[in-house]
Amino acid sequence: MSVTVYSAGPACPQCTATFRHLEARGIEFAEVDIRDGDSAREYVTEELGYTQAPVVVVDDEPENHWYGFRPDLIDRLIIGAAS
Template sequence: MSVTVYSAGPTCPQCTATFRHLGARGIEFTKVDIRDVESAREYVTDELGYSQAPVVVVDDEPENHWYGFRPDLIDRLSIEAGS
């Protein structure tokens, strides 16, 4: 499973909570700071339609993503991954 978290940087409390919860569940993920990567910002806003961070994308599937701190969805990923 591939998980990418598009973040608004270290001052984003929902981003930090998402990182911690993913880590606590043993889910490996890639962080992308949308402030530093223009193409990532365009992907999150233009393609996925989000205006808030974090945005979590699973397996690069356009239908498998969400925004905000969602411990329920992270827990579901953990169960699916067998973590």
């Protein structure tokens, strides 16, 4: 399973909470700061349709993503990986 978190940087409290919850659950993830380039920002806003960070994308699947701090969905990743 690959998890990518598109973040708005260290000043984003929901991003920080998402990172901490993923780390606490032992889920490895890659962080992409959407402030660093147009391609990541365009992907999040135009392709996925989000205007808020963080955006979490699982396994690069277009239907498996969400925005905001969602501990319930992070916890489901653990359940899904165990089955």
